[in-house]
Amino acid sequence: MIGSSLVLSLAVFVAQVLGMATFVTFPALLPVFQHEWQLSNTEAGWVSGVFFAGFVVSTPILTTLTDRIDPKRIFLVGLVITGISSIGFGMFADGVWSATLWRILHGIGYGACYMPGMKALSDAVPEPSRDRSVSLFSATYTIGVSFSFFVSGPVASAFDWQAAYLLFSIGPLLGFILVAFTLPRAPKRAMSGSIFEVRPALRNRPMLSYMFAYFIHNSESSTIRAFIVSFLVLAIAVQPARSFGGDWNPLMIAALANLFGLPSIMLANELARFWDRKAVIAFIMISSAAVGLLMAVSIAWGLFWIVALVMLHGFLVPADVGSINAGLVGITDPARRGATMALHAVCGFTGAIVGPVLFGAILDSAGGQTEPAAWVAAFAGMFAMVLLGLLFLYWMARGAKS
Numbered sequence: 001m002i003g004s005s006l007v008l009s010l011a012v013f014v015a016q017v018l019g020m021a022t023f024v025t026f027p028a029l030l031p032v033f034q035h036e037w038q039l040s041n042t043e044a045g046w047v048s049g050v051f052f053a054g055f056v057v058s059t060p061i062l063t064t065l066t067d068r069i070d071p072k073r074i075f076l077v078g079l080v081i082t083g084i085s086s087i088g089f090g091m092f093a094d095g096v097w098s099a100t101l102w103r104i105l106h107g108i109g110y111g112a113c114y115m116p117g118m119k120a121l122s123d124a125v126p127e128p129s130r131d132r133s134v135s136l137f138s139a140t141y142t143i144g145v146s147f148s149f150f151v152s153g154p155v156a157s158a159f160d161w162q163a164a165y166l167l168f169s170i171g172p173l174l175g176f177i178l179v180a181f182t183l184p185r186a187p188k189r190a191m192s193g194s195i196f197e198v199r200p201a202l203r204n205r206p207m208l209s210y211m212f213a214y215f216i217h218n219s220e221s222s223t224i225r226a227f228i229v230s231f232l233v234l235a236i237a238v239q240p241a242r243s244f245g246g247d248w249n250p251l252m253i254a255a256l257a258n259l260f261g262l263p264s265i266m267l268a269n270e271l272a273r274f275w276d277r278k279a280v281i282a283f284i285m286i287s288s289a290a291v292g293l294l295m296a297v298s299i300a301w302g303l304f305w306i307v308a309l310v311m312l313h314g315f316l317v318p319a320d321v322g323s324i325n326a327g328l329v330g331i332t333d334p335a336r337r338g339a340t341m342a343l344h345a346v347c348g349f350t351g352a353i354v355g356p357v358l359f360g361a362i363l364d365s366a367g368g369q370t371e372p373a374a375w376v377a378a379f380a381g382m383f384a385m386v387l388l389g390l391l392f393l394y395w396m397a398r399g400a401k402s
Helices: 004-019 030-037 041-065 071-092 096-124 127-138 140-158 161-168 170-182 205-237 250-259 261-274 277-300 303-316 321-330 334-365 372-397
Strands: none
Touching: 004 071, 004 096, 004 127, 004 140, 004 170, 030 041, 030 096, 030 205, 041 071, 041 096, 041 205, 041 334, 071 096, 071 161, 071 170, 096 127, 096 321, 096 334, 127 140, 127 261, 127 321, 140 161, 140 250, 140 261, 161 170, 205 250, 205 277, 205 303, 205 321, 205 334, 205 372, 250 261, 250 303, 261 277, 261 303, 261 321, 277 303, 277 321, 277 372, 321 334, 334 372
16 A cells, blocks of 8 residues: 555545544543433444444445446545534534434435445556455544544533534534545546446355444454443542552543554455464454453452453454445445345444443343443353354354365
8 A cells, every 4th residue: 555545545544534523522521421311221222323323224225326427426424424414413412312413414424435435446546456455444433433433522521512522523524525526526437337236245255244243343443432431430440448449530541542443454455365364363352352351350459450351442443344235345246235234234233333332231130230241241241142152253254265
């Protein structure tokens, strides 16, 4: 990935991250919203996860249309919708259902940005650079989360959460300008048959295995993003008075952990180029789930160990996404890439809806967010889900070529 491909990849990367300025403002400020709106953990998981309902609704249509319509146009429309949703949440959200409305709209905007943006970039760069470009674009998810964590807390502390949403609506506008002036138009491609034809992908076991792997990845990623700040708040609160790290900011810890996503995604993708891609993905998944469970158990060990495990978890959770996405793109017919990526996104981000709700429900049923044992139960549930998912992937992979 050199020369113009690198410049283009970085420009699209920055635009997407800017568009994600309010991506995790709600989870980042979750303790504030739970206090102000009196939310249960299940309701908090719902509002956090329902963002992906908008994503799942919009993605099948918008990403499939990129086989006929220039994906750059859809990407630009998505950035506009994202800005509108940020303004709307800041001005009008005042409880579960109003927040649900604006989170769904935000998800629709992200649905017009993520897979169409990846499609636009994969179309614009030459084949030798495509694998790394897709992997880099996949890292916008974790870097965008870190960016949103970093900016949400200080601005909300200096003003309030409404001001944070209104101010950060500028991010998608800046991203719009960057994409408009750097991303080239896609070449027109003749295509026969129905634009929404997905049967070839559904009959392709290697493709389905990547899609289900994306479901597992997003279930874990969305869950930890939704609840990591609340977990860190409890971890700091249970430490002895004047102990090491007692005045640390949980938002900054979460943001720093997410920054490890960029090197881990790129490193894992490079490993997958030389070793068996699916073996690398499976190893990362089981390792991240195990570290998550260990993180919950470590709450009595002292803040140094907790933070160290959070950083390791931040490195492992996103590591497989670039390999998953690049693996799928690499075996997809270019003429059907939009439709296949649409189905891929639906599978993956359905997991992003399910994960936080299940995690929050386990947390509530096991004693609530102030009970350390409840966090162990919730992370154990996540670990079990990953194990079951990997068993299913193994069954799917039998007799199928990568």
